[in-house]
């Protein structure tokens with residue numbers, strides 16, 4: 001028996017139960033919330049174990065690391081999500097290789113992704129990452145600049161905007177993140193009206209705060225530690 005495999009499958013099953021419960025409590029359907037297992041800094045073998053147990057969505061942050069994993073796991077039908085900070089000079093390695101890029105936060109990055117998507121003749125789904133708490137050290141576009149960036153992205157034929165993502169500041173108490181999540185939902189609702197197209201996705205909620213995120217409308221939650229345990233240091 002592969003105990004790691006069982007451990008991981010159990011952890012995913014438990015998180016899914018919690019997600020379903022939070023969804024029901026908020027009058028939503030469990031199917032409306034997808035779990036993205038954040039596998040950054042964990043080995044490719046963990047991903048393989050979970051795929052064999054039926055989980056397909058994985059989130060990764062670092063270009064070089066995920067490129068290696070995609071090579072190692074090329075035989076599997078993984079839905080890869082890029083969720084980390086991305087420099088526009090690395091966009092060419094990411095466009096076309098991910099089901100969804102959650103972390104687009106500048107025009108320069110959107111343009112670089114678009115250029116690559118055009119050359120590959122693919123349409124790349126993206127989210128715009130919003131820095132709601134306006135923390136200077138965090139990535140994400142300022143709320144004031146969101147509409148303008150969305151307008152520019154909407155002109156790019158090979159980029160499809162499907163929603164918004166945010167990462168709240170670290171709080172000891174998950175309830176304190178709730179206003180950030182409800183604000184992202186309001187921003188999405190306003191932007192939807194502005195661009196005149198549905199923006200179905202809200203990527204919000206991590207290990208420490210996914211319950212209020214689901215209650216506030218998350219459709220994608222990004223959970224690492226709760227599934228894989230503590231991350232080894234990056235190096």
Ligand SMILES: *Cc1c(COP(=O)(O)O)cnc(C)c1O
Nearest residue numbers: 038083206207208222223224225
């Ligand atoms: C690492 C990371 C996560 C997962 O965080 P956990 O607290 O381990 O669940 C989620 N989202 C982003 C953007 C991350 O970088």
